[in-house]
Amino acid sequence: MNLPPARLVGETERANPILLIASITILGIMGLRLPKGNRFSKIIYIFLQLLLILLANIGVGDIVGFSPGLLLIVAIRSILIFKISESVIIIGLIWICFIFTLNTIKIPPKVPINPNEGFIWIVKLNVLMLFSLVLIFVLLLVNALFSELKSRQQLALAHERLREYALRIEDQATLQERNRIAREIHDALGHSLTAQSIQLENALVYLESNLEKAKSFLLEARKLSANLLQEVRCSVTTLRSDPLQGKSLDAAIQLLIVDFQSRMQISPNYSLRNNLSIPPELNRTIYRIVQEALTNISKHSEATKVKIDIQTTKDSFLVRVEDNGIGFDLKQNTTGFGLQSMRDRTNALGGQFYLNSEPEAGCSIMAIFPLSRLE
Numbered sequence: 001m002n003l004p005p006a007r008l009v010g011e012t013e014r015a016n017p018i019l020l021i022a023s024i025t026i027l028g029i030m031g032l033r034l035p036k037g038n039r040f041s042k043i044i045y046i047f048l049q050l051l052l053i054l055l056a057n058i059g060v061g062d063i064v065g066f067s068p069g070l071l072l073i074v075a076i077r078s079i080l081i082f083k084i085s086e087s088v089i090i091i092g093l094i095w096i097c098f099i100f101t102l103n104t105i106k107i108p109p110k111v112p113i114n115p116n117e118g119f120i121w122i123v124k125l126n127v128l129m130l131f132s133l134v135l136i137f138v139l140l141l142v143n144a145l146f147s148e149l150k151s152r153q154q155l156a157l158a159h160e161r162l163r164e165y166a167l168r169i170e171d172q173a174t175l176q177e178r179n180r181i182a183r184e185i186h187d188a189l190g191h192s193l194t195a196q197s198i199q200l201e202n203a204l205v206y207l208e209s210n211l212e213k214a215k216s217f218l219l220e221a222r223k224l225s226a227n228l229l230q231e232v233r234c235s236v237t238t239l240r241s242d243p244l245q246g247k248s249l250d251a252a253i254q255l256l257i258v259d260f261q262s263r264m265q266i267s268p269n270y271s272l273r274n275n276l277s278i279p280p281e282l283n284r285t286i287y288r289i290v291q292e293a294l295t296n297i298s299k300h301s302e303a304t305k306v307k308i309d310i311q312t313t314k315d316s317f318l319v320r321v322e323d324n325g326i327g328f329d330l331k332q333n334t335t336g337f338g339l340q341s342m343r344d345r346t347n348a349l350g351g352q353f354y355l356n357s358e359p360e361a362g363c364s365i366m367a368i369f370p371l372s373r374l375e
Helices: 017-030 039-059 068-081 084-104 117-205 211-239 249-264 280-301 337-348
Strands: 269-273 306-312 316-323 352-357 363-370
Touching: 017 039, 017 068, 039 068, 039 084, 068 084, 068 117, 084 117, 117 211, 117 337, 249 269, 249 280, 249 306, 280 306, 280 316, 280 337, 280 363, 337 352, 337 363
Parallel strands: 269 306
Antiparallel strands: 306 316, 316 363, 352 363
16 A cells, blocks of 8 residues: 655645745844834834744744744844833743744644644643743843943943043143243233333443442343243243153152252252052142142242152052241131142042141141052
8 A cells, every 4th residue: 555755744735935035034124223213113113023923934834833033033132122121021922922833833634643642742841941941041141241231331431521521620720720820920920020121221220320230230130030031931841731751750850859949949858759650640740749839839938948758658659748938827828729730630630639737837738649540
C-alpha cells in the first residue's frame, strides 16, 4: 500500500511570501525612526508593529502564529520610546500575544505523528517560560544600557556646564582685574603724572634764576618717572592672560619676590614644599594670590617682614602670606578689590579663603585647596 509523503509539523498550506516580505520590510523601516511625539502616537506605533507581525505570520500560514523574534524587537523598541513603567505594560501585552499564539497552534491532520494532549501542553509551557525569561532579560538589559547612556549624557552635560562656569569665572576675574587696572591708572598714575608735571613746571620757573632749586625739582620729577615706570610694569604683568608664561610656579614667584624686594627693600621669607603635580589653573591661581597679597603689602601694610609659605598637607594644598604691618579692622575693611579677587579665585577652584588681621598686628592670608579637587 502506497502512503502519501509525510509532512513536517508546522508545514503550511497557505504560504504567501509577498505578504511575509512586505510586512517584515515595513517593520524594519519603522525601526529607523522611533516616535518622539505624544503618548498616543507611540501606542499607535506599537500596535502597527504588532499588526505587521500578525500579517507576516499569516504570510507563512496559520500554524506558526506570532514570531517570538519579531515580538522581541517590538519589546526593545517599546523600552526605548516609553518610560520603564509604561514599557512594562507593553511587554505584558506582547506576552499575552505570545500566549494567544500558543493556544492557537494546532497539529495538522495529515502529520503522521499524534502526540498526546499532555505532551503538547508541557512543550507549550516550556516555550512560554523560555520566552518570559527572555523578555525579562531583554527588559533589564536594554533598560540598563539606556540608563548608562543617559547617565553618560548627563555627566557630559554637567561637565560642559562646569567648563562654561569656569570660563565665566575666568572672564569675570579678568574683567575685574582690568577695571582695577583702569582705576589704578586713573588714581595712582594720574596723580603721579600730575605731580611730575608740577615739578617740571617749577623747574622751568627756576631754571634761569635758581639752578639748584630747578635741579631739585628735576630730580623729584625723575623719581616720579621711575615710580610711574614701575607702576606700568606691574599693571602689564597683572594683565597677562598667562602670568607664568611657561615658567614653573616656583620660578614665577621668585620673580615676584625680586620685584617686591626692589620696590620695598624687604626680602620675604619664602618656602615652597610641594611633591605634587598640580594642574595649570591652580598654578595660575596661586600665583595671582601671592601677587595680589604682595601688591597689597607694598601699598598699605608698611611691613618690615613678609612670609610666603606654599606647602602640601595631608589632604590639601595650602598657600599662606603673612606680614607684620599695620594691619586693619576686619569689620571695616574686607571688601577691597584685591581681597575679593583672591577670595573669588579660591572659591572658583573649590578652595577656602581665610583672612586674619588686627590694627597694628599685621595681616595673614591663607587659601586651602583640597587634594581631591586637584585629582
